[in-house]
Amino acid sequence: MSEPVERPRPRSITELFVTFTVLALQGFGGVMAIVQRVLCEQKQWLTREEFLDTLAVAQALPGPNVCNISMMIGDRFFGTRGALAALSGMLLLPAMVVLSLASLESEFAALPEVQGALRGVAAVTAGMVVGTGVRLASALRGSLVGTSASALLGGTLFVALAWLRLPMGYCLLAVGSVAWAYARHCLRRVARVERERATNQRQSEDGRDGCGPEAGSASAVYEACLGRDASAAKAGSSR
Amino acid sequence: MSGNVALSLFGHFAGLSLLMIGGGVVLIPEIHRLLVAELHLLSDASFTGAVAIAQAAPGPNVLFIAVLGYRAAGVWGALATMLGAMLPAATLVFLGTRWLRVKQHLPAVRAFKLGMAPLVIAMMCATGWTLTMQTPGSRHVLVTLAAAGLVWKTRLHLLWLIGAGAALGALGWI
Numbered sequence: 001m002s003e004p005v006e007r008p009r010p011r012s013i014t015e016l017f018v019t020f021t022v023l024a025l026q027g028f029g030g031v032m033a034i035v036q037r038v039l040c041e042q043k044q045w046l047t048r049e050e051f052l053d054t055l056a057v058a059q060a061l062p063g064p065n066v067c068n069i070s071m072m073i074g075d076r077f078f079g080t081r082g083a084l085a086a087l088s089g090m091l092l093l094p095a096m097v098v099l100s101l102a103s104l105e106s107e108f109a110a111l112p113e114v115q116g117a118l119r120g121v122a123a124v125t126a127g128m129v130v131g132t133g134v135r136l137a138s139a140l141r142g143s144l145v146g147t148s149a150s151a152l153l154g155g156t157l158f159v160a161l162a163w164l165r166l167p168m169g170y171c172l173l174a175v176g177s178v179a180w181a182y183a184r185h186c187l188r189r190v191a192r193v194e195r196e197r198a199t200n201q202r203q204s205e206d207g208r209d210g211c212g213p214e215a216g217s218a219s220a221v222y223e224a225c226l227g228r229d230a231s232a233a234k235a236g237s238s239r
Numbered sequence: 240m241s242g243n244v245a246l247s248l249f250g251h252f253a254g255l256s257l258l259m260i261g262g263g264v265v266l267i268p269e270i271h272r273l274l275v276a277e278l279h280l281l282s283d284a285s286f287t288g289a290v291a292i293a294q295a296a297p298g299p300n301v302l303f304i305a306v307l308g309y310r311a312a313g314v315w316g317a318l319a320t321m322l323g324a325m326l327p328a329a330t331l332v333f334l335g336t337r338w339l340r341v342k343q344h345l346p347a348v349r350a351f352k353l354g355m356a357p358l359v360i361a362m363m364c365a366t367g368w369t370l371t372m373q374t375p376g377s378r379h380v381l382v383t384l385a386a387a388g389l390v391w392k393t394r395l396h397l398l399w400l401i402g403a404g405a406a407l408g409a410l411g412w413i
Contacts, residue, residue, distance in 0.1 A: 025297045059359060060352045061335055062259045063328035064301035071329060072336050083333055091325075094298025095305050099317060101296050102289065102306045113409045115284075120408020122291040123379035124400050126370035127386025129264055133363030134391045140360070145353050153354075154361035161268060161365035162372075168269045169258055172358065179354030186353070187346050 008044045013078050013085045019043065020070050020089030025097070035066055045073065066090065144186045145179075153179045244280070244312045245319040251278075252304065252323030259328055260355065263301030265362040266324075268369045270307065280311040283373060290370070294401075301325075379413045 010016045023038045040051050058068035067090055074086030140150045153175060160171040251273055259266055267290065274281045289310055293303030308320030342348055371383045386400050407413055
């Protein structure tokens with residue numbers, strides 16, 4: 001799959017650290033869109049496909065998505081030290097900036113204008129989180145899990161968290177196990193259908209190379225799964 | 240005294256770290272419960288303000304955890320919450336992604352990604368809902384809904400939204 005063409009890569013761990021510091025400092029209200037632009041288009045360390053694949057894994061594992069992405073990319077080029085350099089680039093300087101802003105804010109906090117502005121920003125922030133969620137939801141349409149099952153699973157978790165205010169750990173474990181089991185069931189069903197189709201095809205094309213169609217359809221199922229992940233990732237990274 | 244607070248914060252946040260699936264924002268309801276209702280380290284307004292600053296400021300949104308720690312127990316608090324929240328997750332991600340790279344075609348791995356997708360979205364919506372509903376009044380709900388609609392339907396730079404929210408608030412409309 002890898003092309004013989006030499007692609008750009010970070011020359012040193014320092015370049016990795018500086019790149020992630022600079023891009024993190026550009027990210028007001030979220031870094032994802034900038035990560036994608038810098039890494040894929042400016043630096044070209046990753047193709048768009050590689051980036052989407054990375055994002056899918058980053059989203060599924062605990063930790064902030066952009067931090068996970070930075071670690072995965074650092075690890076890919078320079079191993080453990082690369083992962084540490086990329087992650088600290090993402091967090092170190094931005095943390096100092098944010099904490100300075102926060103301590104400044106506490107001195108001015110008494111001003112009614114400042115309090116009002118913060119209330120306004122908080123309202124917008126809440127809306128941005130919801131808007132991103134709704135935007136990502138459109139990516140579930142092509143999912144193997146199906147729209148109604150996705151809505152049911154997501155709706156259950158939402159009601160438990162937002163209305164009933166139950167602790168997240170238990171909710172996630174309970175709904176998550178059901179979701180995982182159901183997704184496995186869906187994957188098995190699709191694999192079975194594809195196997196049957198491949199067998200039929202092979203029987204009808206008797207005499208030709210038997211492994212061609214089977215391999216082709218297996219990769220089609222895989223592409224279908226990947227496509228869902230990729231479109232979800234695209235929706236997530238487009239802001 | 241403040242050393243004890245920092246240590247206990249580290250423990251609490253380390254416990255939450257592995258639940259941070261889909262980004263730090265999904266922890267907001269749980270952290271709010273912890274810092275405001277349970278430990279009484281922060282007021283409701285201070286909590287919401289800290290989240291807003293971190294979201295508005297440059298850098299990953301997860302830095303809101305550092306700001307909350309800073310407000311609760313100073314610089315040591317910031318270190319404690321941030322290290323607590325990051326260490327377990329980052330370790331798992333570092334080891335996990337190496338393992339996943341090898342095992343990415345396993346059905347169990349793909350089912351995990353597939354099943355998580357709707358839940359991550361539900362957690363994001365619950366986060367926004369909780370942030371809005373804990374504030375008294377009703378006009379800010381309109382602002383939240385407008386912001387949600389704009390993020391959903393347009394590619395408007397988020398800085399414009401934050402600026403508009405700040406301006407509306409400073410003028411006393413919210």
